[in-house]
Amino acid sequence: MNTTLIDKLSVSHALAYEEWVTLISSYDENDRVYAAEKARSAATDIFGDLVYLRGIVEFSNICRNDCYYCGIRRSNQSVTRYTLSDEEILSCCDAAYSAGIATFVLQSGEGAVSAPHLSQLIRRIKGKYPDAAVTVSVGELTFDGYRMLRDAGADRYLLRHETADAAHYGRLHPDEMSLSHRMECLYQLRTLGYQTGAGMMVGSPYQTAEHLARDMMFLCEFAPDMIGIGPFIPHKDTPFKDEKQCSAKLTLFLISLIRLMLPRVLLPATTALGTVLPDGREQGILSGANVIMPNISPVRVRDKYTLYNNKICINEETAICVKCLERRLNKIGYNIAYFTR
Ligand code: SAH
Numbered sequence: 342m343n344t345t346l347i348d349k350l351s352v353s354h355a356l357a358y359e360e361w362v363t364l365i366s367s368y369d370e371n372d373r374v375y376a377a378e379k380a381r382s383a384a385t386d387i388f389g390d391l392v393y394l395r396g397i398v399e400f401s402n403i404c405r406n407d408c409y410y411c412g413i414r415r416s417n418q419s420v421t422r423y424t425l426s427d428e429e430i431l432s433c434c435d436a437a438y439s440a441g442i443a444t445f446v447l448q449s450g451e452g453a454v455s456a457p458h459l460s461q462l463i464r465r466i467k468g469k470y471p472d473a474a475v476t477v478s479v480g481e482l483t484f485d486g487y488r489m490l491r492d493a494g495a496d497r498y499l500l501r502h503e504t505a506d507a508a509h510y511g512r513l514h515p516d517e518m519s520l521s522h523r524m525e526c527l528y529q530l531r532t533l534g535y536q537t538g539a540g541m542m543v544g545s546p547y548q549t550a551e552h553l554a555r556d557m558m559f560l561c562e563f564a565p566d567m568i569g570i571g572p573f574i575p576h577k578d579t580p581f582k583d584e585k586q587c588s589a590k591l592t593l594f595l596i597s598l599i600r601l602m603l604p605r606v607l608l609p610a611t612t613a614l615g616t617v618l619p620d621g622r623e624q625g626i627l628s629g630a631n632v633i634m635p636n637i638s639p640v641r642v643r644d645k646y647t648l649y650n651n652k653i654c655i656n657e658e659t660a661i662c663v664k665c666l667e668r669r670l671n672k673i674g675y676n677i678a679y680f681t682r
Pocket of ligand 1: 410411412448449450451478479480481499500501503541542571572573574575576613648649
């Protein structure tokens with residue numbers, strides 16, 4: 342029954358809402374493996390054995406938001422807050438470029454650095470590395486803010502929608518945040534010509550198969566250029582500290598379904614996936630993902646950008662991280678696409 346739905350998805354690249362609910366609520370391990378094999382071959386048809394790297398600089402953990410799941414939420418008093426200087430961020434890019442990474446993702450909490458300041462920084466990065474891509478991931482800005490960054494040369498923007506169900510969104514965020522605003526931002530980013538990334542947390546508190554079905558319907562309709570999904574992992578200083586960590590298997594299954602729905606999408610095997618399962622990122626690639634996002638922040642701040650507990654890759658410098666990834670990928674028959682933007 343479920344393999345029939347998986348076959349249907351891989352042929353028509355869409356399912357009806359009820360079909361998503363059935364598939365997500367009743368899949369078993371056989372279905373998951375079946376979907377992974379199909380998704381993996383769909384990915385290799387397009388990307389061959391190549392995995393793309395996008396280096397993330399987590400340049401500030403200051404945040405004005407208070408998302409219930411996130412370790413750097415503003416009410417968490419135990420965070421030592423930091424913001425990297427522009428020079429430090431540029432040296433992260435230098436180290437990443439020397440290691441063969443040509444996409445720099447600038448991520449931070451919300452409101453940490455102003456749009457004019459970020460624009461200046463983006464101009465400097467693009468001036469130094471004109472062939473590299475700059476991706477921004479700093480949350481919800483005004484249309485003018487997004488435009489300013491785009492004018493400065495930003496190519497891409499990552500803004501996960503987190504959950505496409507408004508009531509569920511309301512259980513993960515305080516009242517001052519809303520799904521409708523998040524969605525409005527995504528459409529604005531697209532209007533401005535950004536390559537746009539969306540995505541949801543998998544297994545977040547109160548999430549049901551119906552919510553995930555809505556996520557899939559939204560992703561199908563919006564068809565982002567990139568889709569970042571990762572398992573929810575509790576953080577000890579948040580209201581969700583006692584909530585259950587998401588299973589790697591559900592995340593892997595959804596990665597496969599996303600690949601079958603949108604064969605060409607850029608789909609990372611995330612650090613969170615590598616955190617819930619020691620070979621999670623490799624499993625992600627084997628389930629249809631085609632991107633890995635190594636942490637290129639200075640090692641001295643890595644343990645301060647703790648969105649969730651037990652985050653991996655917080656001790657190795659960029660060059661060593663990339664070598665480690667290369668070894669892991671070669672072991673499963675894949676190669677890094679160096680210097681791909
Ligand atoms: N401030 C930016 C960046 C957020 S951090 C923004 O608003 O877009 C990047 C992503 O980490 C979030 O979008 C969220 O999906 C994920 N994240 C945050 N806390 C998490 C947790 N406890 N477990 C798993 N993923 C988490």
